[in-house]
Amino acid sequence: MATTLTINGEPKSFDAPADMPLLWVLRDVLGMTGTKFGCGIAQCGACTVHIDGKPVRSCMLPVSAVRDRAVTTIEGISASSAGAKVQKAWLDLEVIQCGYCQSGQIMSAAALLATTPNPDDSDIDAAMAGNICRCGTYVRIRAAIKQAASGRQS
Amino acid sequence: MTVAEKISVVKTSAKNAPDPVSRRALLTGGLAGGLLLAFHLPVRALVPNEPEQPLDATAGKFAPNAFIRIDGAGHTTLVMPQVEMGQGVYTAIAMILAEELDADFSQVTLRHAPPNDRLYGNPTFGLQVTGNSNSIRAFWKPLRNAGAGARAMLVQAAAQQWQVEPANCSTANGEVTHKESGRVLSYGALAAAAGSQTPPKEVPLKDPKDFALIGKPLKRFDTPDKVNGKAVYGIDAMLPGMKFATLAACPVFGGKVGKVDDSAAKKIPGVQKVVVLDDLVAVVGDHMWAAKKGLDALKVTWDEGPNARISSKDVWNDLRAASEKDGVVARSEGDIAKGLATGERMDAAYELPFLAHATMEPLNATVHLTPDSCEIWTGTQIVSRVQAEAAKAAGLPVDKVIVNNHLLGGGFGRKLEPDMVVAAVRIAKQVDGPVKVVWTREEDIQHDVYRPVYRDTIAATLLDGKIVGWKYRITGSAVIARWLPPAFQKGIDIDAVDSAVDMPYDIPNIHVEYVRAEPPAVPTGFWRGVGPNNNVFAVESFMDELARKAGKDPIAFRLAMLGKNPRMQAALNLAAEKSNWGQPLPARVGRGVCVQPSFGSFIATVVEAEVDEAGEVHLRRVTSAVDTGIAVNPDTIMAQLEGGLIFSLTAALYGEITIDKGRVQQSNFHDYRMLRIDQAPKIEVHVIKSGEAPGGIGETGSTAGPPALRNAIYAATGVALRRLPIDRTLIAVGKKA
Numbered sequence: 001m002a003t004t005l006t007i008n009g010e011p012k013s014f015d016a017p018a019d020m021p022l023l024w025v026l027r028d029v030l031g032m033t034g035t036k037f038g039c040g041i042a043q044c045g046a047c048t049v050h051i052d053g054k055p056v057r058s059c060m061l062p063v064s065a066v067r068d069r070a071v072t073t074i075e076g077i078s079a080s081s082a083g084a085k086v087q088k089a090w091l092d093l094e095v096i097q098c099g100y101c102q103s104g105q106i107m108s109a110a111a112l113l114a115t116t117p118n119p120d121d122s123d124i125d126a127a128m129a130g131n132i133c134r135c136g137t138y139v140r141i142r143a144a145i146k147q148a149a150s151g152r153q154s
Numbered sequence: 155m156t157v158a159e160k161i162s163v164v165k166t167s168a169k170n171a172p173d174p175v176s177r178r179a180l181l182t183g184g185l186a187g188g189l190l191l192a193f194h195l196p197v198r199a200l201v202p203n204e205p206e207q208p209l210d211a212t213a214g215k216f217a218p219n220a221f222i223r224i225d226g227a228g229h230t231t232l233v234m235p236q237v238e239m240g241q242g243v244y245t246a247i248a249m250i251l252a253e254e255l256d257a258d259f260s261q262v263t264l265r266h267a268p269p270n271d272r273l274y275g276n277p278t279f280g281l282q283v284t285g286n287s288n289s290i291r292a293f294w295k296p297l298r299n300a301g302a303g304a305r306a307m308l309v310q311a312a313a314q315q316w317q318v319e320p321a322n323c324s325t326a327n328g329e330v331t332h333k334e335s336g337r338v339l340s341y342g343a344l345a346a347a348a349g350s351q352t353p354p355k356e357v358p359l360k361d362p363k364d365f366a367l368i369g370k371p372l373k374r375f376d377t378p379d380k381v382n383g384k385a386v387y388g389i390d391a392m393l394p395g396m397k398f399a400t401l402a403a404c405p406v407f408g409g410k411v412g413k414v415d416d417s418a419a420k421k422i423p424g425v426q427k428v429v430v431l432d433d434l435v436a437v438v439g440d441h442m443w444a445a446k447k448g449l450d451a452l453k454v455t456w457d458e459g460p461n462a463r464i465s466s467k468d469v470w471n472d473l474r475a476a477s478e479k480d481g482v483v484a485r486s487e488g489d490i491a492k493g494l495a496t497g498e499r500m501d502a503a504y505e506l507p508f509l510a511h512a513t514m515e516p517l518n519a520t521v522h523l524t525p526d527s528c529e530i531w532t533g534t535q536i537v538s539r540v541q542a543e544a545a546k547a548a549g550l551p552v553d554k555v556i557v558n559n560h561l562l563g564g565g566f567g568r569k570l571e572p573d574m575v576v577a578a579v580r581i582a583k584q585v586d587g588p589v590k591v592v593w594t595r596e597e598d599i600q601h602d603v604y605r606p607v608y609r610d611t612i613a614a615t616l617l618d619g620k621i622v623g624w625k626y627r628i629t630g631s632a633v634i635a636r637w638l639p640p641a642f643q644k645g646i647d648i649d650a651v652d653s654a655v656d657m658p659y660d661i662p663n664i665h666v667e668y669v670r671a672e673p674p675a676v677p678t679g680f681w682r683g684v685g686p687n688n689n690v691f692a693v694e695s696f697m698d699e700l701a702r703k704a705g706k707d708p709i710a711f712r713l714a715m716l717g718k719n720p721r722m723q724a725a726l727n728l729a730a731e732k733s734n735w736g737q738p739l740p741a742r743v744g745r746g747v748c749v750q751p752s753f754g755s756f757i758a759t760v761v762e763a764e765v766d767e768a769g770e771v772h773l774r775r776v777t778s779a780v781d782t783g784i785a786v787n788p789d790t791i792m793a794q795l796e797g798g799l800i801f802s803l804t805a806a807l808y809g810e811i812t813i814d815k816g817r818v819q820q821s822n823f824h825d826y827r828m829l830r831i832d833q834a835p836k837i838e839v840h841v842i843k844s845g846e847a848p849g850g851i852g853e854t855g856s857t858a859g860p861p862a863l864r865n866a867i868y869a870a871t872g873v874a875l876r877r878l879p880i881d882r883t884l885i886a887v888g889k890k891a
Binding site for chain 2: 016017020021024027028029031032033034035036037038039040041043044046073074075077078087090091094095096097098099100101102103106124125126128129130131132133134135136137138139140141142
């Protein structure tokens with residue numbers, strides 16, 4: 001099925017089955033490998049992207065369901081103010097270890113800050129509990145979200 | 155320089171490796187002793203890191219050893235003998251090399267080492283292995299020598315040009331300076347001349363008080379590309395004309411493929427090919443979605459074989475029976491018969507389950523096979539072994555196999571195995587052009603090599619508040635016997651007894667035995683924390699039970715037997731202080747302690763946890779004090795503890811792989827649960843300043859969490875749990891173990 005999606009502000013045209021999850025379109029068809037495959041059943045959050053600014057697990061989202069909504073991936077998240085702040089805080093606090101889950105963590109955190117500029121611990125728990133980090137960087141993720149929210153420098 | 159340029163994949167194979175030429179003995183010092191610290195490996199390193207002509211030595215480039223290249227423009231490239239899987243080792247290795255080299259740290263570029271045991275073998279194993287928390291321990295001296303030797307040659311080159319004494323020249327930030335005359339030459343300008351210098355016989359190393367990089371919490375090299383999607387893991391390999399595949403092995407361990415009906419699978423749009431091997435099937439398509447749908451549509455009748463009758467009950471029955479037998483003696487001091495006949499005796503047995511690794515990056519390998527070549531893209535902890543195993547599977551000489559190693563999306567020991575690469579090579583034999591083989595999460599969980607089940611039996615006696623006899627028997631799989639056969643000597647798995655034979659307490663009569671017991675059907679492997687995970691859990695759990703019997707505070711009880719171990723004692727005192735040990739807590743909240751001398755680091759950890767009336771466990775706070783010797787990058791030390799603690803608390807709370815009808819019952823994160831951010835405790839790590847040689851750190855947190863949590867639950871509820879994962883039914887209100 002010939003499809004055109006707006007990804008990170010740019011139109012991308014490709015041919016893919018209608019039921020193909022957005023994850024595999026991004027990775028295998030468009031070569032945008034920053035979005036990761038972790039579980040395939042929306043349990044780990046590694047594949048998180050934004051659809052019209054909202055965090056979505058792309059591994060279970062059929063490409064046909066995206067329609068004309070805007071897709072943002074980790075490759076484009078720095079264009080948003082919340083995304084750039086999150087990326088900076090992640091580096092300032094050296095959140096990352098292996099990094100494989102962190103595209104998804106950053107997408108979830110950026111979506112949180114876009115709607116909740118000053119999240120408390122329960123906001124963070126609610127927004128981030130869908131993202132598994134096997135390296136166990138949760139303590140720093142929590143601190144980095146708070147830093148990104150406050151704009152404090154490390 | 156952008157970060158994308160900082161780390162590049164070295165595309166080299168053994169065929170590019172020259173014959174060994176100049177063996178510069180001066181740069182090899184320090185290999186004889188101190189490497190076998192916690193591992194007690196009885197095999198000598200087959201090939202120490204003798205620097206030879208480097209792989210890409212070219213005219214005008216200074217290439218004094220396997221790790222350092224400096225070109226005429228002053229670009230300094232450091233080749234990483236160990237792999238980066240999140241533990242921060244690339245940054246630590248670069249810091250050590252650059253420290254002694256006096257390189258301009260902001261201008262160095264890192265590269266993955268290609269497969270070559272001679273140049274990049276881990277001195278402890280004689281193989282390129284990243285594991286056992288020993289990257290820094292094993293490479294500390296060789297890397298310092300490599301940096302210092304290269305620096306000396308650059309100084310000689312400058313001194314020769316200026317006709318001055320080398321001793322009157324100094325180095326900093328990639329430049330040599332002759333202070334008296336004010337002359338300065340950059341390393342780039344000296345690169346060509348330095349290459350023709352005779353290496354000096356003796357290379358002095360820096361006094362640690364002069365370290366400019368080591369000991370500082372420097373930013374990691376690998377993280378900037380990990381916030382913007384640019385970091386390339388094995389699973390991200392993209393090649394022109396590449397196809398995508400996913401596979402399924404027989405769900406029963408050891409089973410074979412019987413009949414395959416691929417008529418429905420071949421009708422799935424995008425499916426290109428169905429590959430049927432004796433033990434697995436794979437579907438190749440235009441993308442993973444086609445491959446996955448194709449695999450789901452495949453009708454496979456498996457020949458399940460004899461293991462289809464095996465269940466967890468059989469596994470535990472076998473293990474418990476084996477643990478009743480006498481084992482091979484791994485350590486015996488004093489008189490154990492006399493020790494056990496003295497004072498008050500207590501007995502216990504502790505049991506640990508199978509665990510899967512579940513790296514966030516599912517297993518994968520991309521292979522391009524032609525009649526006379528094989529090129530591989532993957533992320534592995536054992537790049538040379540992968541090359542050798544791929545060559546066997548491809549039926550090609552080793553020098554025809556190119557392995558492009560990558561950043562690893564988690565390792566935890568799973569990528570100490572070559573099976574994912576071997577499977578991909580076998581599939582690639584039936585595919586024209588490159589094929590990326592990615593395992594589903596279900597396949598990853600169900601065809602792991604599992605952390606073995608263990609049973610530890612302990613008998614101990616108490617006299618005047620101290621332990622006088624300690625008889626400890628470990629029963630479990632000998633992973634080392636399969637993985638590194640020369641290291642399996644006299645029936646003892648040196649990993650399985652690690653942290654049991656060298657427990658930190660002063661006990662006059664001590665006896666440690668090992669019983670090798672391989673579980674039926676289930677393959678076993680190394681899992682972050684390895685042998686110490688098991689032994690520290692049993693030892694530290696029992697220490698708490700003994701302390702209670704002796705009527706002592708758990709920390710005071712331990713301190714009284716740590717008199718000969720001041721580093722351990724200091725860590726324990728600091729953890730006690732920082733955790734508010736002894737301060738009152740609400741009902742059903744407890745603190746538990748764990749002391750461990752594992753991997754050459756001395757760590758004390760206190761977990762504070764609450765057990766609610768339903769038996770659910772809530773982690774409140776974790777405090778660790780760590781003496782790891784010289785902390786090359788203290789922030790990395792803290793991060794490894796934080797992460798390792800979460801990793802192991804996950805296992806203690808949820809981790810168990812169970813077997814029914816010869817197959818693993820868990821399949822994905824819904825039934826093989828992970829700890830999430832809303833359950834994560836506060837964690838404080840206190841790094842103790844030390845001048846001792848660096849210890850290991852990557853696995854230490856993974857060893858610390860479970861016993862400390864178990865002891866916190868013991869304090870909160872009075873229930874002495876002796877198995878993991880934690881059984882909530884035993885600690886709910888009104889229940890007794």
